[in-house]
Amino acid sequence: MPRTPVWLVCEQCEGRNYRTTKKGGEGVGKIEVRKFCPKCRKHTLHKERKGK
Numbered sequence: 001m002p003r004t005p006v007w008l009v010c011e012q013c014e015g016r017n018y019r020t021t022k023k024g025g026e027g028v029g030k031i032e033v034r035k036f037c038p039k040c041r042k043h044t045l046h047k048e049r050k051g052k
């Protein structure tokens with residue numbers, strides 16, 4: 001199973017702060033994780049977004 005590269009995007013400022021990979025395939029939920037955003041200067045919810 002290939003691993004798909006995704007961005008973790010700050011929900012508040014849309015900043016692409018982190019890159020990660022996830023396993024491709026069906027039935028894989030979207031990543032939502034609280035991480036520190038340097039732009040917001042606080043922990044915010046980051047959601048996955050596909051892209052290079």
Ligand SMILES: [Zn+2]
Pocket residue numbers: 010011012013014015037038039040041044
């Ligand atoms: Zn942010």
